[in-house]
Amino acid sequence: MAILELKELSKHFGHLVAVNELDLTVEDGEIRGLIGPNGSGKTTTFNLVSGFLTPTKGRVFFQGEEVTGLPAHVVARRGLVRTFQLTALFRELTALQNVIMACHLHTELGLFQQFLRGSGTRQREREMEEKALALLDSMGIADKKDEIAGDLPHGHQRALGIVSALATEPRMLLLDEPVGGMTPAEAKETMDRIKMVRDRGVTVLLVEHDMKTVMTTCEKITCMNFGNKIAEGTPQEISMHQDVIDAYLGGDTEAC
Numbered sequence: 001m002a003i004l005e006l007k008e009l010s011k012h013f014g015h016l017v018a019v020n021e022l023d024l025t026v027e028d029g030e031i032r033g034l035i036g037p038n039g040s041g042k043t044t045t046f047n048l049v050s051g052f053l054t055p056t057k058g059r060v061f062f063q064g065e066e067v068t069g070l071p072a073h074v075v076a077r078r079g080l081v082r083t084f085q086l087t088a089l090f091r092e093l094t095a096l097q098n099v100i101m102a103c104h105l106h107t108e109l110g111l112f113q114q115f116l117r118g119s120g121t122r123q124r125e126r127e128m129e130e131k132a133l134a135l136l137d138s139m140g141i142a143d144k145k146d147e148i149a150g151d152l153p154h155g156h157q158r159a160l161g162i163v164s165a166l167a168t169e170p171r172m173l174l175l176d177e178p179v180g181g182m183t184p185a186e187a188k189e190t191m192d193r194i195k196m197v198r199d200r201g202v203t204v205l206l207v208e209h210d211m212k213t214v215m216t217t218c219e220k221i222t223c224m225n226f227g228n229k230i231a232e233g234t235p236q237e238i239s240m241h242q243d244v245i246d247a248y249l250g251g252d253t254e255a256c
């Protein structure tokens with residue numbers, strides 16, 4: 001069953017066509033890779049799907065329901081949550097406080113309303129802290145819980161971004177370059193943990209320049225260039241696809 005369907009999705013910035021009539025179907029439980037040279041439209045696609053940008057044309061369906069043009073917080077509440085290419089954390093808070101904030105943002109009541117309610121708040125706080133700690137542990141950064149997010153190395157900030165997204169209990173995660181700034185060993189460990197997240201029922205759409213990561217993690221890969229889908233298939237099919245090879249050799253070769 002398809003969990004995400006994009007139909008002729010387009011985004012124009014003035015004369016620039018950043019995404020051009022993109023058709024994309026992601027199956028429930030899949031880890032899908034979305035690759036392409038710099039500027040090919042990957043992040044714009046994420047922004048369109050997650051409600052941070054409104055499409056010029058086309059439609060987005062999540063779990064069979066149309067979400068085109070809905071604001072990001074509404075899309076997130078439905079279970080479709082993204083991380084950012086450059087991490088968006090509460091930089092002056094600790095890692096644990098970041099995750100607790102994300103847990104709060106997900107609950108029915110906002111922080112202020114919970115404060116007003118008073119009774120039961122402490123118990124709730126304890127539960128949230130336990131949940132946040134377990135989530136930090138699931139991405140291997142529980143030992144960083146008391147460190148200030150902005151002071152963490154980039155790799156750990158990315159991992160914290162993923163934990164904050166998981167705190168909202170998504171059905172599907174859109175990960176934009178999740179292993180950027182990580183050592184090869186950290187990248188492998190992070191991807192192993194993302195596979196575990198998927199095994200717990202979260203579908204993943206992954207944008208990543210590191211080809212080793214993409215090839216060893218994704219069951220299927222979609223490749224974009226200049227806003228167009230140029231190829232789709234298994235890692236093996238994609239690595240031998242002439243249009244993909246040309247796209248990378250013609251411009252940015254970072255990913256080769």
Ligand SMILES: Nc1ncnc2c1ncn2[C@@H]1O[C@H](COP(=O)(O)OP(=O)(O)OP(=O)(O)O)[C@@H](O)[C@H]1O
Nearest residue numbers: 013016018036037038039040041042043044045085
């Ligand atoms: N807000 C914007 N206004 C104008 N142009 C934009 C905007 N956002 C993106 N673009 C342009 O749209 C095109 C696609 O950009 P996008 O960020 O989606 O690429 P990308 O595939 O994520 O690249 P990278 O691999 O470098 O992250 C680029 O030419 C970019 O300059």
Ligand SMILES: [Mg+2]
Nearest residue numbers: 042043044085
């Ligand atoms: Mg990008």
